[in-house]
Amino acid sequence: xxxxxxxxxxxxxxxxxxxxxxxxxxxxxxxxxxxxxxxxxxxxxxxxxxxxxxxxxxxxxxxxxxxxxxxxxxxxxxxxxxxxxxxxxxxxxxxxxxxxxxxxxxxxxxxxxxxxxxxxxxxxxxxxxxxxxxxxxxxxxxxxxxxxxxxxxxxxxxxxxxxxxxxxxxxxxxxxxxxxxxxxxxxxxxxxxxxxxxxxxxxxxxxxxxxxxxxxxxxxxxxx
Amino acid sequence: xxxxxxxxxxxxxxxxxxxxxxxxxxxxxxxxxxxxxxxxxxxxxxxxxxxxxxxxxxxxxxxxxxxxxxxxxxxxxxxxxxxxxxxxxxxxxxxxxxxxxxxxxxxxxxxxxxxxxxxxxxxxxxxxxxxxxxxxxxxxxxxxxxxxxxxxxxxxxxxxxxxxxxxxxxxxxxxxxxxxxxxxxxxxxxxxxxxxxxxxxxxxxxxxxxxxxxxxxxxxxxxxxxxxxxxxxxxxxxxxxxxxxxxxxxxxxxxxxxxxxxxxxxxxxxxxxxxxxxxxxxxxxxxxxxxxxxxxxxxxxxxxxxxxxxxxxxxxxxxxxxxxxxxxxxxxxxxxxxxxxxxxxxxxxxxxxxxxxxxxxxxxxxxxxxxxxxxxxxxxxxxxxxxxxxxxxxxxxxxxxxxxxxxxxxxxxxxxxxxxxxxxxxxxxxxxxxxxxxxxxxxxxxxxxxxxxxxxxxxxxxxxxxxxxxxxxxxxxxxxxxxxx
Numbered sequence: 001x002x003x004x005x006x007x008x009x010x011x012x013x014x015x016x017x018x019x020x021x022x023x024x025x026x027x028x029x030x031x032x033x034x035x036x037x038x039x040x041x042x043x044x045x046x047x048x049x050x051x052x053x054x055x056x057x058x059x060x061x062x063x064x065x066x067x068x069x070x071x072x073x074x075x076x077x078x079x080x081x082x083x084x085x086x087x088x089x090x091x092x093x094x095x096x097x098x099x100x101x102x103x104x105x106x107x108x109x110x111x112x113x114x115x116x117x118x119x120x121x122x123x124x125x126x127x128x129x130x131x132x133x134x135x136x137x138x139x140x141x142x143x144x145x146x147x148x149x150x151x152x153x154x155x156x157x158x159x160x161x162x163x164x165x166x167x168x169x170x171x172x173x174x175x176x177x178x179x180x181x182x183x184x185x186x187x188x189x190x191x192x193x194x195x196x197x198x199x200x201x202x203x204x205x206x207x208x209x210x211x212x213x214x215x216x217x218x219x220x221x222x223x224x
Numbered sequence: 225x226x227x228x229x230x231x232x233x234x235x236x237x238x239x240x241x242x243x244x245x246x247x248x249x250x251x252x253x254x255x256x257x258x259x260x261x262x263x264x265x266x267x268x269x270x271x272x273x274x275x276x277x278x279x280x281x282x283x284x285x286x287x288x289x290x291x292x293x294x295x296x297x298x299x300x301x302x303x304x305x306x307x308x309x310x311x312x313x314x315x316x317x318x319x320x321x322x323x324x325x326x327x328x329x330x331x332x333x334x335x336x337x338x339x340x341x342x343x344x345x346x347x348x349x350x351x352x353x354x355x356x357x358x359x360x361x362x363x364x365x366x367x368x369x370x371x372x373x374x375x376x377x378x379x380x381x382x383x384x385x386x387x388x389x390x391x392x393x394x395x396x397x398x399x400x401x402x403x404x405x406x407x408x409x410x411x412x413x414x415x416x417x418x419x420x421x422x423x424x425x426x427x428x429x430x431x432x433x434x435x436x437x438x439x440x441x442x443x444x445x446x447x448x449x450x451x452x453x454x455x456x457x458x459x460x461x462x463x464x465x466x467x468x469x470x471x472x473x474x475x476x477x478x479x480x481x482x483x484x485x486x487x488x489x490x491x492x493x494x495x496x497x498x499x500x501x502x503x504x505x506x507x508x509x510x511x512x513x514x515x516x517x518x519x520x521x522x523x524x525x526x527x528x529x530x531x532x533x534x535x536x537x538x539x540x541x542x543x544x545x546x547x548x549x550x551x552x553x554x555x556x557x558x559x560x561x562x563x564x565x566x567x568x569x570x571x572x573x574x575x576x577x578x579x580x581x582x583x584x585x586x587x588x589x590x591x592x593x594x595x596x597x598x599x600x601x602x603x604x605x606x607x608x609x610x611x612x613x614x615x616x617x618x619x620x621x622x623x624x625x626x627x628x629x630x631x632x633x634x635x636x637x638x639x640x641x642x643x644x645x646x647x648x649x650x651x652x653x654x655x656x657x658x659x660x661x662x663x664x665x666x667x668x669x670x671x672x673x674x675x676x677x678x679x680x681x682x683x684x685x686x687x688x689x690x691x692x693x694x695x696x697x698x699x700x701x702x703x704x705x706x707x708x709x
Binding site: 011012013014015016017018020021022024025028029033034035036037039040042043044046047049050053054056061062065066068069072073076079080083085217221 | 527528531534536537538542545546549550553557569572573576577579580581583584586587590591632633635636637639640641643644645647648649650651652
């Protein structure tokens, strides 16, 4: 019953409140509604994680926290690549240079690719931790999947929503960004569901992602 | 009224009002218990008003004789004494002992004078007053020798550092900064007083009797960090971040004593102070609020307010931690040599791990067993602190702990808080009012009785006390000989 248990009534309000508050903050920063940095975005994900772990058993909670660390560190690799933690500056730089995964020098591109892979595995792991039965909780879980993938897409895929462009260009950029986010979100959510009942595999995923992110950071640091 | 033109009587009231409350409380010692509870609550309310007044008045830097209210120092001292009074008020019904309130009053005035003091010798004497009041409060519990040791060691080290500094500089004004090994002595003293060591000093009694003294000691420790020990110290900061992460992780897995848990946010605060010195007031205020909630926990058993010590978004400490992370990232990227980048990189990389470990600890504390009964006063106090923390997260500029947030960000944070709260209320109504669900049987533990070498610790504490008093007395006599005082 690990996966389907409702959070205890005493903690359910805190679980829901924290997850909703964190999701709104993350959405605001990801769509550029407020100026923010990677650290603030990571804080929003920490708030969501704080809500999620309240409804989990200890092992799941530990895995979920590790997953949060993997996602944050993977996003940190993008910050290291561009030399800034500002999400707005990321968008500006990427609107000129494109995705860091395909941008020279090769070592840095490989590092970013590995970081993106580690972040994706981290997101799968994050979403695989205990799910709560109920329509509202499922919707919240889907929203969190979308937010996690939006963060990874913003960091590694390329331009987000450009400022001051024509309406058509904005629509195309927005469409691509949303499309990539939805594809990644759906994929990670599905994989998360698959991994939900496979605890051993989840630890293997966590270990793999850890190795990937360490190698990615080492490669990027060597290029500084 | 301009804050820089406050009349002298107001400044005197803000500095000495707590002591006046203490005297009135002592007069009330013969009253019946019910009246004593009421008196304590009124006194605590008055103390909180005076403390908030001090915290705000510092913005105008008003002066009175040898004292000047500095914005940052007044804010820290005001918050510390407000937290101490809040603890007194929240426990007034459980523990209607007016002499404890009187000691908090004496300590709060000592702290206010310490924050406003410009001169070395009086400042040392006020620090001794704070320490003495705290030690007397903390002496009631089982780990009294550890409480005494922590406070006395902190004061003795600080006094020794200032005495050595004076012998070299022969200046009577409290230094803005000290260098060399004296600085490290002051840093050590600040760490000890602020509660960087678990189950020692301020945290020796956990959340038991005497813990009203803890905020005063934490405030005194951060006052030392503000001046004269402020400054970027990457290696110290990196060590402290690693230590804080390890402490959070240990507490999340093994530890259940409040006196250990309270040291964790202090370690984070010390680390932030050495990464971004401008954030000392902000992180000091956040730490005071977080540790006060922890001290109220056994009687309040809150859920969301426990998260204050994680310094997540929507809490007062978040802004300071973000600034520290930004500074560390910038220093790491801009470092010319690899060795210079190492400590900053450690801070940046370990910071999310620290947050993760703190989340696991918060989960453990929230999901713990029933423990003792819940007290409504403690719950109200806890939610008041949570509200204050949220207000400071949204409007950090209101108390001069950082720049104002952009309006779009305030809107975003405010919207997130409101919708989060609304969701929590809806879910709570749907879940019903049953709170007796099975939870892990993990009641918060009281600090253990002092181990066998408690006598040795007490002897060391006595020695440190002697050093602290002797150092202050030496400087006092020197000052008198020179006619300075």
